[in-house]
Amino acid sequence: MKNFVLFAAFVIGFGPVYAQKNKEYKLLSPDNKFQVTIRVGDALTWAVVHEGTPVILPSSLSLTLSTGEVLGKNVKVVSSDTKGHYETIISTAYKKSEINSSYNEMILTCKGDYGVIFRAYNDGVAYRFFTKRKGELIIQHEEAEFIFSKDHKAFIPHTSDLRGGERYSCSFEEFYTEAPLSKFSRDTLGYLPLLVELDDNKKAVLLEADGQNYPGMFVQANPGTSFGLKATFAPYPMEEALGGHARLDYMVTKRGDHIARVNGKENFPWRVIVVSEQDKDLLNNDMVQKLSEPNKIANTSWIKPGKVAWDWWNDWNISHVDFKAGINTPTYKYYIDFAAANNIEYVVLDEGWSDNWDLHKLNPAIDLDELLQYAQQKNVGLILWSTWYALSKDIDGFCAKYAAKGIKGFKVDFLDRNDQKMVASCYEMAAVAAKHRLMLNFHGMFPPQGLQRTWPNVVNFEGVRGMEYSKWSADERVPKHEVSLPFIRMMAGPMDYTPGAMRNMAKGNARPSNSMPVSQGTRCHQLAMYIVYEAPLQMLADNPTAYKKERECTEFIAKVPTTFDQTIALDGKFGEYLIMARQQSGVWYAGGMTNWNARDITVDLSFLDAGMHEAVIFKDGINADRDATDYKAEIKKVNAGEKLQLHLAPGGGFAIRLSKLL
Secondary structure, three states: OEEEEOOOOOOOOOOOOOOOOOEEEEEEOOOOOEEEEEEEOOEEEEEEEEOOEEEEEEEEEEEEEOOOOEEOEOOOEEEEEEEEEEEEEEOOOOOOOEEEEEEEEEEEEEOOOEEEEEEEEOOEEEEEEEEEEEEEEEEEEEEEEEEOOOOOEEEEEEOOOOHHHOOOEOOOOOOEEEEEHHHOOOOOOEEOOEEEEOOOOOEEEEEEEOOOOOOOEEEEEOOOOOOEEEEEEOOOEEEEEEEOHHHOEEEEEEEOOOOEEEEEEEEOOEEEEEEEOOHHHHHHOOHHHHHOOOOOOOOOOOOOOEEEEOOOOOOOOOOOOOOOOOOOHHHHHHHHHHHHHOOOOEEEEOOOOEOOOOOOOEOOOOOHHHHHHHHHHOOOEEEEEEEHHHHHOOHHHHHHHHHHHOOOEEEEEOOOEOOHHHHHHHHHHHHHHHHOOOEEEEOOOOOOOOHHHHOOOEEEEOOOOOHHHHHOOOOOOHHHHHHHHHHOHHHOOOOOOOOOOOOEEOOOOOOOOOOOOOEEOOHHHHHHHHHHOOOOEEEEOOOHHHHHHOHHHHHHHHHOOOOOOEEEEEEEEOOOEEEEEEEEOOEEEEEEEEOOOOEEEEEEOOOOOOOEEEEEEEEEOOOOOOOOOOEEEEEEEEEOOOEEEEEEOOOOEEEEEEEEOO
């Protein structure tokens, strides 16, 4: 990593000078578009303006300790330091090989051995508290306000599916509730990321980053303002017990009167606002990566992202075989054969390979050693599913045991909380798994906050209302949801949406089915997800039998990488459509998706190197509005800078592979 100081301090002076009451500081972004105004005195507030557009009005920030002391009240600044930084982040298992990060930073150190760091980037702003004290601090409450100037429309995922009825325990798998800020119920909790529409066609996305030993942020209506949100946090868990869905969750039965216990020398999570001038700017944003602690794994060569043949979504429902399909050795050998034949790197053994509460107890229908030997012969890796509760009972022991057998990683499920204990546990699991060279895929958890930069062996996260819901729901909001996610949820990091359905339905035709689940929208809508959705460990959700019947689509999916050297957002409008291009090893992939509205779009190929390229194009068929499986595949030669005209059916999409011709 390169880290360069570009220019000297500006705007304010240096030195140990106590602040006058209600003193004001200003911080500008490198391009001067963002202005952050910080006021200190009786209270500590910040306000943000982007090129004349108010983002947030003066909003309070503070930490309340168990002693009653409030860090952020009666503030006296001891020193201030403002400087510019530039760094190039070498990315691992991500959507680009390098991330360029340029920002201006202001550090206000305050009387009482604490302070606040403010940063202004060209695409967003952030702040974090820090403390430099001895011993332990008990954080009773954090105040983080986001007060907007108008009754802007907001898109906020609200907590529901509460586990055991506990207010702060949920699966983090919701649609976005679309409503003016004033309509956000004061009894409702939302979670991050969320999006607010500003004036001048700008969008603001609220995020958090690098919360390693601290609860994740919920938001609720701010009763002191007309159009404001404020943070709230899950109190620390004092007592827990198995419960929730099929007793797979480790539920909180009693919470304390504080939210966190931290070391006296602590860096607290970043509170982040990203602002876009064009909607497409949100599709290729790296703010969470830029704010998170750098990679802690010295040698990452063993971390090998890839695609996964997955069993649970398709209910192990293979056919045309001479054995009874299910959670058994012959079925998994069939999955392994399919993966090997299509250069798919992994097979996951989901729920059922072991006892849900004891990973030492294997399903007698599974011969794991035989499967491992068979998979190794076929050059296919195996990943094991586990509840968080089962793995956490002896994380080091289980990682050592199964790594020695040749397992490549764990899919960890049913976390369903973001209190301090659970967040810290994710980092601990990542560190222990890395010691044993195991990858992790966290399911049933909060959206990522930068863990994937610090521990890149964590190769995917759920924290999304994904395609699994099609097994029990036919809610027609799905295609709009699918073209909204890249503008909001994917801002936080990788997203295990689990695409790949081969049974595709036009609007009004979907139905719930556990064993024969379907997707809403067209076949090409599904293919596009392999390009559009960021997922270093990417699932093929349907069953091998279905893919064998659809060779052309399967071969295309198998050739799409899961990590890339470059990513470009070509076009997009939030909630309506998007077009993205990604490149790895000189080969480009372009994909696009639309909501239920059919549309004609233009794919500008100016991103290609000069010369002729072969384009393998999958596009919606002429009858895809009635039969969503209808598509047309063609191969043609195209030039750099050429513009392709494509028609997207309702819920449609396209997927293209572009290779340079010699």
